[in-house]
Amino acid sequence: MRTHSRSTAWFLASPWVIAFALFGLYPFLFSLGASFTDYTPLAPSSTRFVGLANYTRALNDPAFWSALRNTALFVIGTIPFTTAAALALAIAVQPAFRGRTLFRVGFFLPSVVSIVVLSLVFKGLYANHGGLNGLLSALHLPTPAWLQNPRTALPAIMAMDVWSASGYYMIIFLAGLEGIPRDLYDAARLDGADGWARFTHITLPLLRPTLLFVLVVNSIRSLQIFAEVFVMTRGGPLGSTTTVVYHLYEQAFSRFQLGQASAVAYLLFVLSLGLAWVQMKAVGAQEQSRS
Amino acid sequence: MSDSREQELAPPPPPWAMSIRRWLWLIPLLLATLLPFAWMVALSISPNAGNSMAKALQGPWDLSQYQTLFRSAGVGRYLLNSLGVAVVVVILNVVTAAMVGYVLGRKRIPGERFWTLGIVATLMVPKQTLMIPLYLVLARLHLLDTYAALILPFAVDAFGIFLVRQYVTQLPIELEEAARVDGATDWQIFREVALPLLKPVLAVVAIQAFLTNWNSFLFPLIFVDSDRLRTLPVGLALLSQTEHSVDWGFLMAGSTVASLPVVAVFVAFQRQILSGLLAGAEK
Numbered sequence: 001m002r003t004h005s006r007s008t009a010w011f012l013a014s015p016w017v018i019a020f021a022l023f024g025l026y027p028f029l030f031s032l033g034a035s036f037t038d039y040t041p042l043a044p045s046s047t048r049f050v051g052l053a054n055y056t057r058a059l060n061d062p063a064f065w066s067a068l069r070n071t072a073l074f075v076i077g078t079i080p081f082t083t084a085a086a087l088a089l090a091i092a093v094q095p096a097f098r099g100r101t102l103f104r105v106g107f108f109l110p111s112v113v114s115i116v117v118l119s120l121v122f123k124g125l126y127a128n129h130g131g132l133n134g135l136l137s138a139l140h141l142p143t144p145a146w147l148q149n150p151r152t153a154l155p156a157i158m159a160m161d162v163w164s165a166s167g168y169y170m171i172i173f174l175a176g177l178e179g180i181p182r183d184l185y186d187a188a189r190l191d192g193a194d195g196w197a198r199f200t201h202i203t204l205p206l207l208r209p210t211l212l213f214v215l216v217v218n219s220i221r222s223l224q225i226f227a228e229v230f231v232m233t234r235g236g237p238l239g240s241t242t243t244v245v246y247h248l249y250e251q252a253f254s255r256f257q258l259g260q261a262s263a264v265a266y267l268l269f270v271l272s273l274g275l276a277w278v279q280m281k282a283v284g285a286q287e288q289s290r291s
Numbered sequence: 292m293s294d295s296r297e298q299e300l301a302p303p304p305p306p307w308a309m310s311i312r313r314w315l316w317l318i319p320l321l322l323a324t325l326l327p328f329a330w331m332v333a334l335s336i337s338p339n340a341g342n343s344m345a346k347a348l349q350g351p352w353d354l355s356q357y358q359t360l361f362r363s364a365g366v367g368r369y370l371l372n373s374l375g376v377a378v379v380v381v382i383l384n385v386v387t388a389a390m391v392g393y394v395l396g397r398k399r400i401p402g403e404r405f406w407t408l409g410i411v412a413t414l415m416v417p418k419q420t421l422m423i424p425l426y427l428v429l430a431r432l433h434l435l436d437t438y439a440a441l442i443l444p445f446a447v448d449a450f451g452i453f454l455v456r457q458y459v460t461q462l463p464i465e466l467e468e469a470a471r472v473d474g475a476t477d478w479q480i481f482r483e484v485a486l487p488l489l490k491p492v493l494a495v496v497a498i499q500a501f502l503t504n505w506n507s508f509l510f511p512l513i514f515v516d517s518d519r520l521r522t523l524p525v526g527l528a529l530l531s532q533t534e535h536s537v538d539w540g541f542l543m544a545g546s547t548v549a550s551l552p553v554v555a556v557f558v559a560f561q562r563q564i565l566s567g568l569l570a571g572a573e574k
Contacts, residue, residue, distance in 0.1 A: 008477035009399040015387035019447035027424030098310035114506040116524040
């Protein structure tokens with residue numbers, strides 16, 4: 001069956017080959033090169049090699065470290081809640097019961113709506129006389145200026161993220177739960193294992209690959225938080241919500257420091273890969289110690 | 292949880308009792324999930340409410356804020372841009388995912404492993420790290436601030452290709468081999484034998500591409516500068532920031548308009564969307 005020409009095969013593959021070269025590999029290598037020069041699109045002919053200057057400047061920029069710190073807080077502060085909520089929802093909507101589809105669809109709904117829309121809605125909810133403070137004042141609770149206070153602005157955005165992302169990861173966990181054989185639970189039940197024991201001895205160990213997938217995908221996504229910050233706070237107040245990607249955007253497109261911004265982009269890239277690697281190792285090690 | 296023996300001996304609980312027990316704690320959670328959307332729609336039809344839910348509940352209600360949106364704010368143009376770009380990107384995504392995914396799935400190409408690895412790597416790398424280089428490439432090609440900038444970099448999508456590839460590897464190859472024995476060319480086999488079999492997965496690719504592209508924000512924000520080329524999410528985000536005093540009802544009307552197409556697509560195709568996600572999650 002290998003007698004025919006390969007030209008059709010190459011024709012069929014050509015969109016990916018072209019797109020990968022033009023919009024993937026080429027920009028990736030071009031900007032890797034640019035990150036070692038003082039390249040600016042305004043005067044490309046006067047480009048000089050500057051070595052690691054962009055990286056050292058980026059690493060010595062307090063704004064970069066502040067953005068990194070905010071992003072780390074975001075990741076650490078959202079992922080445990082999103083993961084726990086998503087898993088709990090998945091377990092709740094897995095077995096057959098009346099209205100199951102309605103709940104699945106409803107919990108997933110925030111995931112299909114534009115983040116710009118979600119951010120506008122939450123900006124209104126968090127506003128000084130907005131929905132949330134209206135509710136709080138009716139209950140005679142304090143009504144902070146959520147997005148104007150450097151202490152509450154980032155947590156407010158994080159809370160929205162947990163709200164909007166849980167339904168998405170619920171569906172991923174559902175896929176994992178469907179893969180666990182039912183008779184394992186029946187056998188455990190016969191052996192007298194209660195609900196919690198079944199969860200810790202069957203569900204969690206067998207769900208480990210899914211858990212790993214959710215952790216990696218969600219942390220990489222969280223490193224990229226941008227639209228929320230752009231719409232709700234523009235990085236403020238006092239830089240308290242400036243994430244790495246927002247910092248990158250400001251540096252590249254407000255201040256046109258493209259060389260330094262490219263350096264930041266590569267640091268983000270390395271960080272994402274590192275995070276994925278660490279999590280795979282961590283879950284892999286746990287798996288080995290259990291088996 | 293109750294004692295296992297009891298559960299074993301007792302008949303399984305009737306669906307209604309079990310369902311109602313679940314509703315007791317799932318309904319409040321569902322309401323909490325949907326409340327922000329209810330707030331959005333309520334404010335959009337309450338011209339005098341500002342951002343107060345209490346006032347929005349008192350009325351009066353009308354569609355005047357939607358009229359302002361389309362008559363004076365130019366949101367109609369943003370809506371058409373979003374629709375046009377999304378339709379073209381979806382078509383290109385489906386066509387290219389079918390072509391490339393098929394070839395990779397059938398391992399018809401030298402270095403198939405290398406190309407597949409490239410796709411998986413592309414899926415892992417955060418797209419934002421490419422925002423500056425992509426911007427520079429588009430500047431070199433003189434494509435910045437054109438519709439092409441909103442379309443070309445997103446015409447071929449790694450996720451769609453990956454979905455089709457996984458699907459093809461599970462399709463029996465016998466039909467294609469029979470067609471070959473009958474003297475069909477490679478191209479005929481792809482068009483007339485394989486393509487019809489790919490319809491279910493291509494539907495998933497189309498829906499995913501539509502949702503992703505409709506909601507895309509960062510790239511349209513930086514690749515396009517002219518007001519006449521703006522897509523709806525970018526237009527809305529910028530409208531919310533140029534207002535001197537924020538007009539919540541107006542912004543919520545815009546948000547509702549931006550949500551309707553995706554919510555409609557989601558409700559109509561929720562089975563395919565959720566199954567597409569599940570297929571992606573199984574790697």
